[in-house]
Amino acid sequence: MKKDSDFSPLKIAIMSDPHLSMTNDLHYKQWQYALNHAQKEDHDIYLVAGDLSEAGSKEEFELFQESIESINKPILYVPGNHDLGNKKLTGNEGEIDSTKIKNYRKNLGADFHAQNFFGIDFIGLNSQLFSSGLQEEKDQLLFFESQLASDAPKIIFMHAPLFVTDPKEAGGVYWNAEIEARIRLLQLLKDRPVLAVISGHLHRLVVNYTDILFISAPALSFGLPDFTLGLGYLTLNISPSNIHFNLQQIPRINK
Numbered sequence: 163m164k165k166d167s168d169f170s171p172l173k174i175a176i177m178s179d180p181h182l183s184m185t186n187d188l189h190y191k192q193w194q195y196a197l198n199h200a201q202k203e204d205h206d207i208y209l210v211a212g213d214l215s216e217a218g219s220k221e222e223f224e225l226f227q228e229s230i231e232s233i234n235k236p237i238l239y240v241p242g243n244h245d246l247g248n249k250k251l252t253g254n255e256g257e258i259d260s261t262k263i264k265n266y267r268k269n270l271g272a273d274f275h276a277q278n279f280f281g282i283d284f285i286g287l288n289s290q291l292f293s294s295g296l297q298e299e300k301d302q303l304l305f306f307e308s309q310l311a312s313d314a315p316k317i318i319f320m321h322a323p324l325f326v327t328d329p330k331e332a333g334g335v336y337w338n339a340e341i342e343a344r345i346r347l348l349q350l351l352k353d354r355p356v357l358a359v360i361s362g363h364l365h366r367l368v369v370n371y372t373d374i375l376f377i378s379a380p381a382l383s384f385g386l387p388d389f390t391l392g393l394g395y396l397t398l399n400i401s402p403s404n405i406h407f408n409l410q411q412i413p414r415i416n417k
Contacts, residue, residue, distance in 0.1 A: 178362025212242025212321025
């Protein structure tokens with residue numbers, strides 16, 4: 163895979179699923195602990211892979227914005243299902259729709275975006291749009307295709323992973339992208355200078371490697387009991403010749 167060598171070594175904090183809530187201050191305390199820890203570790207840039215809030219309310223979005231005001235480095239984030247609805251599967255009220263997207267954009271800005279820092283394109287996607295059939299999905303796909311056209315090295319981040327263990331695994335479940343959208347997106351990534359694809363959503367650390375590194379970060383709110391290694395975030399160290407990551411564990415705060 164072609165990678166542009168014109169960038170300096172970079173230290174990235176990858177965080178996910180803070181689930182900030184007006185009724186559960188323990189999530190907020192754990193989130194603040196993680197942010198303080200990451201600042202002491204002197205990361206160059208922060209990526210937050212969705213589920214910023216618990217219920218997608220204006221008050222929770224404001225709480226998230228206030229919580230990151232002290233970060234003096236670039237911090238990029240994307241929405242998750244708790245921020246604007248689950249992926250479309252059954253037509254239930256809790257699934258993504260244009261009204262929820264407008265609410266998110268009004269309070270937190272673009273739900274998909276791209277910026278270049280340190281010579282790397284950071285492309286944030288709204289994974290809830292995949293297979294939604296919404297106009298916003300078409301807009302995002304056109305945007306994504308245009309961003310992939312450049313030869314700059316890229317890190318792509320989203321909330322739900324394209325797949326959990328196998329690119330050919332079945333869809334129709336809560337945890338991954340539907341297979342048609344997944345195949346289309348993976349095909350777009352083929353032979354492009356993609357350093358890593360980052361996600362969250364699973365509330366546990368999952369790492370896959372095809373010809374691209376796929377990482378799902380653990381949560382900072384709660385883990386899944388059967389799989390969790392505890393709460394934490396990832397430090398991703400990238401240089402032109404190497405990529406490696408460390409798990410930074412965060413204690414559970416009970417009071």
